[in-house]
Amino acid sequence: MSGPQCCANPPTLNPNSGAGHVEKLGGLDTYVTGSPDSKLAALLISDIFGYEAPNLRKLADKVAAAGFYVAVPDFFHGDPHVDGGRSLQEWINDHGVDKGFEEAKPVIQALKCKGITATGAVGFCWGAKVAVQLAKREFIQAAVLLHPSFVTVDDIKGVEVPVSVLGAEIDPVSPPALVKEFEEALTAKSEVDSFVKIFPKVAHGWSVRYNVEDESAVKAAEEAHQNLLEWLAKHVK
DSSP states (O other), X not given: OOOGGGGSSOOOOOXXXXXXXXXXXXXXXXXXXXXXXXXXXXXXXXXXXXXXXXXXXXXXXXXXXXXXXXXXXXXXXXXXXXXXXXXXXXXXXXXXXHHHHHHHHHHHHHXXXXXXXXXXXXXETHHHHHHHHHHTTTSSSEEEEESOSSOXXXXXXXXXXXXXEEEEEEOSSSOHHHXXXXXXXXXXXXXXXXXXXXXXXXXXXXXXXXXXXXXHHHHHHHHHHXXXXXXXXXXXX
């Protein structure tokens, strides 16, 4: 499901943010950062606000500093969700997660053509559904889902690669009870390594839509970033 929480704390988009650059990858404009000589990649799949969100690009640069070649594609083709435009539901009708999943596959193939041998997918909100779809068929080596939207227990039951789910205590979109169901489903899949964590006192979107001037919000986001980096380091190698 999705809801008003998916639109809360919208970022001020900035096409010039980040230390990387934009190039075409798999047919999509993509923010790329990190050493092109790396054999390991991280595919960051944004929430509804898209790939020009400064906090997202800052995180991409952080993942790159850990040794990954990072790609953040523009799955929305220059049409992120913005206030004053279409309603969220109308926007989602134009930007379905199934389309995102299909468009992610040529991006992963393009990474392989660059010499990448292992890729992890990190999905935020809308992007978490795309990441879990990729995790069902071993297009990737690991997945991290942060404050997911649309993800179901059946999705989780279908994953074939190591998956981490980072949820928020205050999240009607994926409430703790649902995240606990994810955990139970993953525990039953002993062949798939998993890590599930619910962050206290934070709301949906906390990992990328935080106020940089709020010390506690930054701390919670950075804890999530550390968890996702540890997961990528463990399984994408």
